[in-house]
Amino acid sequence: VFAYATARGQAEEAARLQAGAVARAVADSPSVVEAVRGAGRGTDPSAALQPYAERVRVDSGVDFVTIMSPEGRRWTHRDPRRIGEPFLGNTAPALRGETFGETYTGTLGPSIRVVTPLLDGGRVVGMVSAGITVRAISDRLAGQLSALVWVAAGALALGGVGTYVVNARLRRHTHGMNAAELSRVYDYHQAALHGVREGLLMLDGRRRITLINDAGRELLGLSGEVRGTGVADLALPAPLTGALLADRPRVD
Secondary structure, three states: OHHHHHHHHHHHHHHHHHHHHHHHHHHOOHHHHHHHHHHHOOOOOHHHHHHHHHHHHHHHOOOEEEEEOOOOEEOOOOOHHHOOOEOOOOOHHHHOOOOEEEEEEEOOEEEEEEEEEEEEOOEEEEEEEEEEEHHHHHHHHHHHHHHHHHHHHHHHHHHHHHHHHHHHHHHHHOOOOOHHHHHHHHHHHHHHHHHOOOOOEEEOOOOEEEEEOHHHHHHHOOOOOOOOOEHHHOOOOHHHHHHHHOOOOOOO
16 A cells, blocks of 8 residues: 555656646747737637647647636637636636646546746746646556566566475475474484494595584594684694595595
């Protein structure tokens, strides 16, 4: 739930930034300002602004680009039949020269929109609103979450396969014994190792001690942790050190 709420908030903020960038770009367009000037000369600005606004809407991916008069009368709309009708939403901040965002229910349903003033020589001669519907944001989010779910499912499946392979390999190496059985075998071997009277010493390929029992420690006079210690570092008598380092078997 927290992840969804976070993703939702990020998606809405991204939509607000996108709508704001589109609205400001349209308001700064010289061709838009020139078309709006024509309204003062009795020319209908919709003839030039409607196709322009629709091209921007399609190219930018927003759901609507509305250019309107200072009184809020639409010069453009996604549905041409709505041209000339009053804009649904707040415009007071834009009339004061401010750009602002809001969530409002208009003709296309609830949307996240940004309204910015259209200025000509510092004077507000119109306004531009661009927005993305809440439904479109939900669809985008659903697509992202769906992709995330598939990725998570793939990761879980891969993890499950990996676990199965590792477990199968472990079962082969442990002859199918479980943890409790392995623990009992280890305890038995440890008891047997340290219970025999003969000294037992095992070395690796680099002649380092890997295993030594109690009798071996007593015979060699060793104390403390010696596993990993090289034979040459044990300070044993030279003949014994030579025998342990030799490549040929030695018989006592």
